[in-house]
Amino acid sequence: MLQRFSRSLRFRFLAALSGVLLLALISLVILSKWVIFPALHKEEHAVVTKELEKIEAGLNVSHETLLAQARDWAIWDDTYEFVQGNYPGYTDTNFSQQMFEEMHYQLMAFFNAEGEVHFLAGINPANGQYHTCRSVERECRWMDGLVHTMQASIKEDPLQRKSALYAGSPPLIVASNPIFRTDESGPSQGWLFKVRPMDADWLSTIERYTGLPTMLSVVNGKEDNDIAINITGNTIFAQRFLTTYPSNEQIALGTQLKRTSYLASLETFRYVLLWTACLMLLVIGLVLLLLERIILKPLKILTSFTQQISGDIDESSSLLKRGDEIGILARAFQNQFKRQQQLNAELIQLSTHDPLTGLPNRRLFDQRLQEVVNNAQTTGQSLSVMMIDIDHFKLFNDHYGHPEGDICLRRVAQTMHEVATAHGFFIARTGGEEFSAMLPATSATQAMEKSQALSHAVDQLRHPHQVSPVASYVTVSIGISQLDIEGAMTPSGLMTAADQALYAAKADGRHTAKVYTPSLANTAFSSHNTLP
Numbered sequence: 093m094l095q096r097f098s099r100s101l102r103f104r105f106l107a108a109l110s111g112v113l114l115l116a117l118i119s120l121v122i123l124s125k126w127v128i129f130p131a132l133h134k135e136e137h138a139v140v141t142k143e144l145e146k147i148e149a150g151l152n153v154s155h156e157t158l159l160a161q162a163r164d165w166a167i168w169d170d171t172y173e174f175v176q177g178n179y180p181g182y183t184d185t186n187f188s189q190q191m192f193e194e195m196h197y198q199l200m201a202f203f204n205a206e207g208e209v210h211f212l213a214g215i216n217p218a219n220g221q222y223h224t225c226r227s228v229e230r231e232c233r234w235m236d237g238l239v240h241t242m243q244a245s246i247k248e249d250p251l252q253r254k255s256a257l258y259a260g261s262p263p264l265i266v267a268s269n270p271i272f273r274t275d276e277s278g279p280s281q282g283w284l285f286k287v288r289p290m291d292a293d294w295l296s297t298i299e300r301y302t303g304l305p306t307m308l309s310v311v312n313g314k315e316d317n318d319i320a321i322n323i324t325g326n327t328i329f330a331q332r333f334l335t336t337y338p339s340n341e342q343i344a345l346g347t348q349l350k351r352t353s354y355l356a357s358l359e360t361f362r363y364v365l366l367w368t369a370c371l372m373l374l375v376i377g378l379v380l381l382l383l384e385r386i387i388l389k390p391l392k393i394l395t396s397f398t399q400q401i402s403g404d405i406d407e408s409s410s411l412l413k414r415g416d417e418i419g420i421l422a423r424a425f426q427n428q429f430k431r432q433q434q435l436n437a438e439l440i441q442l443s444t445h446d447p448l449t450g451l452p453n454r455r456l457f458d459q460r461l462q463e464v465v466n467n468a469q470t471t472g473q474s475l476s477v478m479m480i481d482i483d484h485f486k487l488f489n490d491h492y493g494h495p496e497g498d499i500c501l502r503r504v505a506q507t508m509h510e511v512a513t514a515h516g517f518f519i520a521r522t523g524g525e526e527f528s529a530m531l532p533a534t535s536a537t538q539a540m541e542k543s544q545a546l547s548h549a550v551d552q553l554r555h556p557h558q559v560s561p562v563a564s565y566v567t568v569s570i571g572i573s574q575l576d577i578e579g580a581m582t583p584s585g586l587m588t589a590a591d592q593a594l595y596a597a598k599a600d601g602r603h604t605a606k607v608y609t610p611s612l613a614n615t616a617f618s619s620h621n622t623l624p
């Protein structure tokens with residue numbers, strides 16, 4: 093049963109579909125791993141980079157603002173005069189702690205044309221105290237490192253007009269500009285540096301500007317990439333590394349993001365995947381259903397249809413009316429069956445009938461005889477047989493020729509067949525010019541009467557036989573035997589007895605009928621012809 097199922101089309105198709113499904117799943121996994129997830133990560137990376145660029149843009153705005161403010165102060169006649177020592181009231185007029193706090197400055201440093209400190213003002217990040225000095229001493233000692241860096245920068249690039257990041261805690265935005273007259277005529281008389289700390293206040297400004305949480309940290313060592321993205325669960329921590337002056341230290345400007353876009357894409361992908369899987373299963377189910385309906389079920393009907401080969405074909409079968417391949421196959425089978433049946437019938441006819449006269453042949457006669465003998469022995473009914481032989485048929489042939497002999501045989505056979513049908517017995521051509529008849533439920537006496545009817549019918553034909561010593565027309569001699577008479581207990585015994593009776597009829601001058609009696613058993617046997 094299991095083996096039959098495993099060989100069935102249904103199983104093979106199911107196995108093939110399962111294979112295809114498995115292949116599709118493997119392809120999907122590979123596709124997800126190598127194409128879809130990398131694409132989602134790339135997209136997420138692009139989103140994160142864009143967010144970082146927003147923060148960097150905020151930093152750039154700070155740079156530009158501070159640079160503009162430095163430039164505004166540096167290219168001004170008052171500053172120009174002040175840095176040359178010609179404007180003593182400059183500091184009182186322009187500097188105050190309130191101004192520093194409002195402008196978020198940590199330090200303003202003025203250098204003269206020689207690069208020496210001219211004036212310093214700033215708020216000490218350690219204690220929040222505001223001081224102004226002429227040199228890096230006492231309250232302004234905390235500015236020392238910064239001032240030295242600025243002086244190094246001036247030496248390196250006297251043109252300045254730039255904004256840079258200085259390392260520190262917190263890191264600083266430092267904008268510098270050479271000092272000129274308001275109309276920028278004449279030589280530069282020094283440099284002005286403005287310093288803004290990247291403190292909590294600056295960070296909250298950036299957060300307001302970008303709408304992103306912003307973090308700042310100093311990097312230990314130097315990062316290879318400009319950007320670092322770390323993912324923990326559903327959170328992304330992204331950092332942009334910025335180089336400071338002059339130590340080439342790095343600070344990291346970072347933000348923390350929820351993986352909203354990635355998770356939404358992932359959710360969409362899972363949703364699509366789920367529906368694709370459902371659809372695939374639905375399609376497979378439908379394909380199987382259609383396969384069952386369109387192919388397997390008709391095939392099953394076709395199979396049982398072809399198994400009707402031994403029985404009658406149902407002409408009204410819906411299979412025969414189908415216009416598809418199965419219908420064509422069914423009609424081909426039907427034609428084949430019909431042809432087969434026809435051939436079988438022809439074969440049976442050929443193997444059981446004599447081709448010349450159309451009468452049953454010896455084979456069929458012997459088969460029937462066995463059956464009627466059995467039946468008679470079972471029922472106890474009488475059974476007689478006749479052996480009929482055309483008289484002097486050799487002379488007929490010799491005189492009229494073989495073809496005429498055939499015609500004669502046919503006519504005699506036809507006549508005797510009609511008599512047998514009329515009297516309800518069976519007659520066969522069992523030899524060349526020899527016929528045999530079996531008469532169930534008929535005694536020898538009754539058979540004798542029927543033999544006379546036969547002989548009479550042949551006589552009535554008046555088929556000419558001029559060379560016959562018996563009559564001028566064709567005549568027959570008949571031997572009769574009855575079952576259960578001594579020497580006629582079996583089919584062959586019965587026929588031998590009839591043959592002996594026929595011999596006796598021949599011996600008695602022909603054109604007569606004789607019934608077998610055991611006394612005939614010792615007479616010589618006839619040598620009548622037999623057909624194979």
Ligand SMILES: Nc1nc2c(ncn2[C@@H]2O[C@H](COP(=O)(O)OP(=O)(O)OP(=O)(O)O)[C@@H](O)[C@H]2O)c(=O)[nH]1
Binds near residue numbers: 487495525621
């Ligand atoms: N035309 C024709 N002749 C056949 C056929 N079968 C047998 N014969 C002939 O039938 C003849 C039988 O001859 P015999 O056995 O000598 O018997 P008979 O001449 O009839 O003599 P008796 O039977 O003694 O009266 C032979 O000449 C056979 O050739 C046949 O199919 N067609």
